[in-house]
Amino acid sequence: MNKMVLLGDEAVALAAVHAGLSAAYSYPGTPASEIMEYLIKISGGSQKFVAKWCVNEKVACEEALGVSFAGKRAMVSFKHVGLNVAADPFINSAITGANGGLVVVVADDPGMHSSQDEQDSRYYADFARILCLEPTGHQEAYDMTREAFDLSEKFNLPVLIRLVTRLAHSRSSVEVRPAREQNRGEAYGNWQDWTLLPSNARRRFKLLLDRQKDLKEYAEETRFNHLSLNPNNKKLGVVVTGIAYNYFKEIAARLPEEPSYLKVSTYPFPEKKLLQLIDQVEEILIIEEGYPFLERFIRGVTGIPGKKIRGKMDGTLPPSGELTPDLVAEALGVPVKPGLKVESLKLANRPPQLCVGCPHADTFKALKEALKDFSRANVFSDIGCYTLGALPPYNAIQTCVCMGASVSMAKGGAEAGIYPSVAVIGDSTFAHSGITPLLDAVYSNTDMTVIILDNGTVAMTGAQPSFGTGEPLDRIVAGLGASPEHIKVIIPLPKHHEENVRVIKEELAYHGLSVIIARRECIQILGAKKRS
Amino acid sequence: MKYDIILAGVGGQGILSIAFVIDNAALEQGLNFKQAEVHGMSQRGGAVQSHLRLSDGQIYSDLIPLGEADMILSVEPLETLRYFSYLRPDGAVVSSTSPYKNIPDYPELEDVLREIKRAPLSVLIDSEKLAKQAGSVKAQNMVMLGAASLFLPLKEENLKKYIQVLFEKRGEQIVKVNLKAFDLGREAAASGKK
Numbered sequence: 001m002n003k004m005v006l007l008g009d010e011a012v013a014l015a016a017v018h019a020g021l022s023a024a025y026s027y028p029g030t031p032a033s034e035i036m037e038y039l040i041k042i043s044g045g046s047q048k049f050v051a052k053w054c055v056n057e058k059v060a061c062e063e064a065l066g067v068s069f070a071g072k073r074a075m076v077s078f079k080h081v082g083l084n085v086a087a088d089p090f091i092n093s094a095i096t097g098a099n100g101g102l103v104v105v106v107a108d109d110p111g112m113h114s115s116q117d118e119q120d121s122r123y124y125a126d127f128a129r130i131l132c133l134e135p136t137g138h139q140e141a142y143d144m145t146r147e148a149f150d151l152s153e154k155f156n157l158p159v160l161i162r163l164v165t166r167l168a169h170s171r172s173s174v175e176v177r178p179a180r181e182q183n184r185g186e187a188y189g190n191w192q193d194w195t196l197l198p199s200n201a202r203r204r205f206k207l208l209l210d211r212q213k214d215l216k217e218y219a220e221e222t223r224f225n226h227l228s229l230n231p232n233n234k235k236l237g238v239v240v241t242g243i244a245y246n247y248f249k250e251i252a253a254r255l256p257e258e259p260s261y262l263k264v265s266t267y268p269f270p271e272k273k274l275l276q277l278i279d280q281v282e283e284i285l286i287i288e289e290g291y292p293f294l295e296r297f298i299r300g301v302t303g304i305p306g307k308k309i310r311g312k313m314d315g316t317l318p319p320s321g322e323l324t325p326d327l328v329a330e331a332l333g334v335p336v337k338p339g340l341k342v343e344s345l346k347l348a349n350r351p352p353q354l355c356v357g358c359p360h361a362d363t364f365k366a367l368k369e370a371l372k373d374f375s376r377a378n379v380f381s382d383i384g385c386y387t388l389g390a391l392p393p394y395n396a397i398q399t400c401v402c403m404g405a406s407v408s409m410a411k412g413g414a415e416a417g418i419y420p421s422v423a424v425i426g427d428s429t430f431a432h433s434g435i436t437p438l439l440d441a442v443y444s445n446t447d448m449t450v451i452i453l454d455n456g457t458v459a460m461t462g463a464q465p466s467f468g469t470g471e472p473l474d475r476i477v478a479g480l481g482a483s484p485e486h487i488k489v490i491i492p493l494p495k496h497h498e499e500n501v502r503v504i505k506e507e508l509a510y511h512g513l514s515v516i517i518a519r520r521e522c523i524q525i526l527g528a529k530k531r532s
Numbered sequence: 533m534k535y536d537i538i539l540a541g542v543g544g545q546g547i548l549s550i551a552f553v554i555d556n557a558a559l560e561q562g563l564n565f566k567q568a569e570v571h572g573m574s575q576r577g578g579a580v581q582s583h584l585r586l587s588d589g590q591i592y593s594d595l596i597p598l599g600e601a602d603m604i605l606s607v608e609p610l611e612t613l614r615y616f617s618y619l620r621p622d623g624a625v626v627s628s629t630s631p632y633k634n635i636p637d638y639p640e641l642e643d644v645l646r647e648i649k650r651a652p653l654s655v656l657i658d659s660e661k662l663a664k665q666a667g668s669v670k671a672q673n674m675v676m677l678g679a680a681s682l683f684l685p686l687k688e689e690n691l692k693k694y695i696q697v698l699f700e701k702r703g704e705q706i707v708k709v710n711l712k713a714f715d716l717g718r719e720a721a722a723s724g725k726k
Contacts, residue, residue, distance in 0.1 A: 005555055113570070138566075170568040170594040171551070173559055243594070250593035325597040337599025339617035345647050347614055348637040350542065352578035 006174045008167035009034035011138045012077070012105055015145035017042065020180040022072035022100070023050035025060035027432065028461035029079030030114035031168035032107035036077060037462065049182070055467045056403070056432040057082035061089040061104070068093075068102040068158075069194060071185035073149050077105035080119050085403065085433070087124070093158045094128040095196055095204045099189040101149035102158040107168045110289055111322030114460075116383075116402065118320065120290035122267060125160040129208055131215055132267040133224065134162045134242040138172040140265065144224060146177075151218070155211060164289050166322065167243055216268050224265040227273045229280055233257045237281030238332075239264065239274065241294055244287040247328040254334050259285075269294055278304060285331060286311035289323050353388060359520035360386045360453055362492035363500075364396040367422070367451065370504035377420045378413055382406040382434075384426040385460045386453055397424060404433025407450055411441045414448040420508040421447070427454040431468035435476065441513050442481040449507050449514045452477070453492075455522040463525055470519075477515050486514040493520065534587040535685050536596045538615045541607035542632045543570075543580045546673035550605065551582050552698055553677060557690035558586050568594040577634055579611055586685065604651075605680045607659060607673050608632045609644045616651070625651040626680040626721065628672060630660035655679055655721050662716040668706075671713035678717025688718070 006014065013035045016024060026036035039051035050067075054060035057078045067074035076086070083090060083106050090104060106124070109115040125132030133148055135141040141163070148159040192200050219225055238261040240248045245263045252258045262277045264270065278284060284307060286295040292312040299309055310316040316331050317323070326336045354361050364386075371377045381387060381397035382405060389396040399409060407430075410423035425434050430452050441448060454473055458464040468476050477487055486507060490500045500518075507514035537554070541547045551567050558565045568583045583596045598617050603624045606612035612627040619625065627648050631641050648654050657679045659672035666675070674695060681691055695714060699707045 003559065005559060166568055166594050169570070170566055171555055172566045172591075173564070246592040246594065250597065324595055325593045329597065337597065337620070339599035340619045340621075340651060342613045342616050342647055343650070345613065345639055345643050347610065348635055348639060350577075350579040350610070350635050352543065353634065355577065 002176050003173045004176055005171060006138060007034050007038075007169060007171050008135075008138055008141050008163060009107070009169070010038040011141040011174045012145045012161065012163065013038040014042070014176060015142040016075045016103065016149070017049060018177065018179040019101070019146045019149040020073050020182045021049050021075055022182045022185070023064065023067045024075040024077070025052055025054045025063045026077045027054055027057045027060055027082055028458045028464040029082050030461055031109055031163070031165040032077050032079045032082070032105065033461045033464070034168070035105060053464050057086040058089060061086035061093070064102060065089055065093050065096070068098045068100045069189040070100065071187050071189075072100040072183045074100060075103045075105060077107070079115065080106055080108040080121050081115060081117065081402065082106070083121055083124055090124065090158070091128050092196060094130050094208055095201055096189070096194045097156040097204065097207075098152045098158050099187070100183050100185065101152035103145065103148045103152060103161060104158055105161045105163065107163040107165070108290060109165050111165065113165055116400070118290070120293055121160065121162045122290065122293045125162070125267060128158075128160075129212060130157045130160060131155065131218070132160045132162055134265050134267070135167060136243050136245040136263070136265060137167065138170070138174045140224065141167060142174045142176065144265070155214060157208070157211065162242065164243055166289075212268070216271070219266050219268050220270045220272050222266050225270045225273060226263045227276060228263075229260045229276070230258055233259050234281055235259075236283050236285060237261065237277045239277070239284060239286045239294060239298070241265070241288045242290075244289050244323055244328070247323055247325045248287055250325050251329045251332055251334050254329075255332065264294065269297070274298070278307060281307075283308040283310065285316065287317065287323070287328060287331065288312065292319070351391060353391070354385060355523055357523045358385070359455055359492040359518065359522070360389060361394070362494060362497070362520075363451065363453055363518040364389045364394045366492065366497055366500040366504055367424070368394070368396050369501045370508060371420065371422070374420055374508075376418065377422065378418050379422045379424055380406040380409040380413060381423070382425040382429045384429055386424060386426060389424070403429055404437060407434045407441065408437035410448045410450065411437065411444070411446045414446050419447065420449060422508075423448065423450045425450065425452055427452055427456065427469045427473055428458040428466040430473075431466060435468075435480065438477070438482070438515070439480050445512045447511045447513070449504070449516065451516045451518055454517050454519040457522050457525050459522045459524060463522065463528070473517065477517070482513060482515050486510055486512065487517070488514070489517045489519055491520055492518045533685065534585065534589070535603070536601045537584040537586075537603045537605055538596065538601045538618050539582040539584055539605050540611040540615055541580055541673070542611060542634065543577050545580070545607045545632065546670070547580050547582055547607065549698055550673050550677045551584055553691055553694040554584055554586075554684070554686065556694040556697070557686045560690045560693070561686060563588055564591050566591045566594050579614060581611070581615060603680065603683060605676060607676050609641065609648060610638065612648050613644060619651065622652060624683050625654040626676060626683070627654065627656055628659035628676055629656050630658060630672065655724055657717060657720050657724075659717070662720060663713050666713035666716055667709035671710050674710045674713035675717035678714035679721035681714070681718050682721050
């Protein structure tokens with residue numbers, strides 16, 4: 001027996017390798033980054049495979065699709081909002097189908113530990129009409145991921161694996177099995193399946209719809225969906241999905257009689273098993289980590305005559321945030337233990353903050369000073385460490401929506417009359433989704449100033465490589481057609497403060513598009529270099 | 533047997549290094565464990581905690597229910613208090629007394645320590661002093677692990693083995709400093725217990 005200590009993310013990564021993975025692609029994002037980190041770490045071993053960070057999730061998904069077309073096994077992984085970026089190839093990969101096994105791993109972030117929303121990726125799988133696997137623990141994450149590749153090839157469809165933060169970032173021991181060989185990739189995909197002209201796409205979509213009954217059959221028989229009927233408890237039946245199962249089992253041990261339950265870890269959900277459970281009990285409690293996805297199906301419009309249904313939609317469980325064993329205890333009527341209380345002291349919060357000596361802090365300071373005489377200025381910002389610039393002591397930015405939105409929103413803002421309209425975006429976020437909106441702004445010569453914070457890395461997620469940094473970044477900006485006189489590079493250090501304020505002021509005063517690149521290496525990277 | 537630990541501190545203090553050592557020592561002893569940790573935005577200089585559960589049986593939840601933790605092990609005193617509601621009535625608090633003041637409204641240390649002492653069993657350790665004595669102020673996490681080791685259901689030798697594993701890439705000197713920090717923490721806790 002070979003046991004390894006692995007993060008949930010790492011269990012998925014290793015399982016993919018053991019399933020004969022040929023190539024994996026990703027863009028960093030919490031809580032999914034450790035999947036690719038781990039793959040890169042182990043990719044030098046005997047099982048040679050491609051493991052690469054990509055410029056963004058859409059590109060990653062399409063590269064994986066290319067591998068699948070070639071008949072080899074591919075995996076793409078990212079955080080939940082990354083799937084928004086990759087939605088186009090993702091949804092359409094269900095129409096082309098998979099040739100080599102194609103697994104899309106999406107890590108959701110209920111509770112928004114490190115995200116701007118808590119969207120539930122099960123909807124995406126449902127939307128694309130493909131299988132969704134939702135592991136409850138580390139061993140299942142490993143076993144399911146291995147099986148996902150087989151399922152993808154069996155049904156000729158991509159398979160989505162949904163992780164949540166608590167599993168992605170939890171560590172436990174996992175029993176691993178010997179690796180399977182990679183596919184040889186002898187037969188490419190058939191061009192008529194993969195060229196989505198309407199005539200082909202209609203035929204493919206019909207095939208996808210016809211395939212649904214096979215997926216449903218699989219969901220009924222898979223060991224991952226498990227029905228446990230307790231003839232001694234006819235009152236309550238519990239439907240638990242994903243890691244909610246863990247909280248349920250933890251708390252149910254405190255009940256005199258365990259309720260009957262249906263554990264759902266594979267979707268489309270097993271309707272027959274669900275009906276069996278409903279038949280047996282008076283009341284249904286639905287516990288899900290994420291949105292009330294199953295609950296909506298189960299309730300329908302009319303509910304179930306004669307049965308009480310409880311869950312997130314009636315307030316038995318909170319409609320937002322992460323589940324905890326204590327919330328599940330309350331829902332099951334088990335008293336929560338009091339613990340110790342802090343009595344005479346207000347606990348000051350300790351929010352995350354920019355590191356001491358962070359270059360972003362110097363840029364924000366200079367920017368604030370340059371803007372101080374403008375009462376109607378706005379700074380649109382983006383996703384990264386610098387989003388912390390919204391908090392005291394900086395209070396330097398006013399928006400953060402999604403990757404790249406700073407540049408496009410600054411353009412829209414400028415066109416709505418905002419002056420100065422400023423975009424602040426990191427180098428990697430710029431490469432990810434800032435280039436196309438900058439091209440838009442160049443085309444219109446919009447009166448706005450884009451500040452690219454070039455710290456040379458994807459800092460927030462643990463220093464992955466940036467695709468547009470240093471001199472190549474300067475060339476990208478110039479190549480997009482930004483006016484050379486209004487591309488400036490500054491070095492955000494306290495000793496250059498006056499100079500930096502002057503440069504920013506000049507560019508704010510220019511009524512056209514300016515790009516200022518604030519270039520200084522992330523101090524975490526600098527520190528790591530000094531240590532090694 | 534089950535033993536639930538809340539690990540607490542500030543991002544950068546090495547909470548996950550403590551977890552690494554405990555996880556592996558537990559596995560070495562044939563125990564099951566689950567350890568939920570914090571990454572990403574929540575890590576940068578902010579409050580950090582990890583739920584670490586050990587058991588000889590199956591562990592379901594990655595999170596410890598309120599009032600169930602057998603120990604709060606904290607490298608920072610204010611952070612100790614943040615998780616008080618997780619501690620069971622007879623649980624142990626093993627806390628550093630060395631504050632990490634990166635916020636403007638950090639309370640009076642005296643008030644913080646007085647609150648910590650309200651726990652039925654509290655072991656307070658000047659981790660900064662002992663870590664410096666061991667050779668590096670960065671080794672406060674290993675000082676605290678040493679102090680906690682008196683209570684953990686894990687063998688001292690197994691903990692030390694994985695301190696070695698954890699630091700060996702950084703050279704023998706760093707290993708020595710961290711093992712020394714562990715010993716000093718353990719001694720301090722033992723003398724405080726008497």
